[in-house]
């Protein structure tokens with residue numbers, strides 16, 4: 001049994017708790033971004049693009065067994081680091097779990113500004129889109 | 141005259157603050173400029189002492205507000221050397237002014253097959269209003285190309301000009317890369333072919349001397365917020381015979397002489413184009429911004445900005461992999477750049493952590509970004525209140541950010 005959405009969030013909060021300055025946090029985030037495998041070109045389609053202003057973000061979702069599996073990518077590495085965490089938290093869960101998820105870890109690790117409208121980086125839309133996929137898959 | 145930078149910085153309260161634990165460095169002046177205390181005070185003074193609707197009331201407050209409002213119009217007239225105050229139309233911004241011309245001059249003068257020339261440097265605000273009216277009228281938009289440096293190709297411009305060109309709409313200065321366009325020469329050429337010229341002065345008004353008569357400009361537009369004044373106020377200057385021949389824009393109060401259900405007669409210039417209660421407070425506060433710039437002299441301010449530009453260009457050029465986009469010989473203090481292998485957005489996020497405000501993205505000039513094959517750039521834009529020390533700190537933070545990202 002994989003860990004719950006809440007357990008993964010707690011794990012991330014603990015990892016970020018080790019850093020006391022912003023630069024260390026961002027270095028870690030950048031590292032996460034670099035380590036996230038690139039999305040295969042075949043999935044970098046216009047349909048998979050999340051409308052965000054500055055960097056392009058792609059999200060691909062699939063149902064495997066009873067679970068939804070997300071893969072995503074971005075041109076900007078900090079966004080990719082954020083995406084990497086969202087995938088770690090939400091991927092491989094059921095539609096119902098994803099729809100219900102309250103992503104409190106983002107605020108707790110001090111990254112909520114990346115979800116603000118003003119960042120126009122598509123992350124807010126990405127979370128919405130992940131939940132929309134969950135909704136769509138659960139309706140099938 | 142050399143500027144007393146400490147005294148100047150003290151005039152801009154917003155500059156004195158910490159952002160993410162560092163002193164704010166504001167290098168996003170092409171997006172909007174900061175406001176001196178005199179502008180902020182004028183705004184609160186108006187609401188605290190004079191607030192009234194203008195042009196209609198007979199009472200003391202209405203008279204004070206009307207006088208202050210009309211005084212701004214006179215100051216704008218002097219600032220750009222217009223022949224008369226009634227050729228100064230107050231709008232909501234550059235965008236509002238351009239749309240006004242498109243919807244009135246354009247509606248009355250464009251027909252099928254007519255050409256509108258714009259340039260590859262234009263802000264979306266000087267593209268989309270023309271596309272809208274062109275589509276409606278069957279007119280055609282043609283684009284003056286730019287070279288690798290971001291300089292307009294005047295030879296191509298000459299070749300595009302013919303009797304079917306009704307209007308040339310170009311910016312005086314590019315917001316994304318800072319190029320100063322040779323508008324005097326372009327206006328002469330356009331006029332020789334019978335075309336009118338609209339100049340988008342959003343980026344030149346705060347930096348370059350503007351004399352609409354000497355330049356023989358037909359229409360000139362700018363925004364107060366890029367001139368150290370408030371948001372929500374813009375200006376449209378037009379030649380009298382053009383403004384008089386244009387149909388009104390929006391209908392409503394203020395723009396009429398007499399209304400009956402049988403028909404309405406319109407007010408005179410400039411009121412014909414100013415329907416409804418305008419943005420009184422912000423217009424009045426624009427006076428203070430104009431006074432501020434005049435007191436220091438635009439020329440002295442621009443000299444300081446050019447020194448900042450030269451220093452920043454030299455310092456940035458020492459960073460490996462950094463490429464400056466826009467290397468025109470005549471530029472205002474705007475530097476757009478990209479760094480090999482790094483997305484501009486990542487730099488913007490990290491620089492913000494250092495308390496440094498720059499702009500990243502397409503800067504509302506997607507066709508220009510496409511011309512350079514880029515999704516966007518990083519843009520640092522300076523004003524006279526910026527300092528050489530700030531540039532040093534910026535370059536240091538930039539190096540550190542690049543290290544983190546590579």
Ligand SMILES: Cc1ncc(COP(=O)(O)O)c(C=O)c1O
Nearest residue numbers: 233234235263265311315342363
């Ligand atoms: C060259 C240029 N034109 C037009 C505009 C639009 O100005 P506003 O948004 O104030 O109407 C801008 C603002 O960024 C600009 O830089």
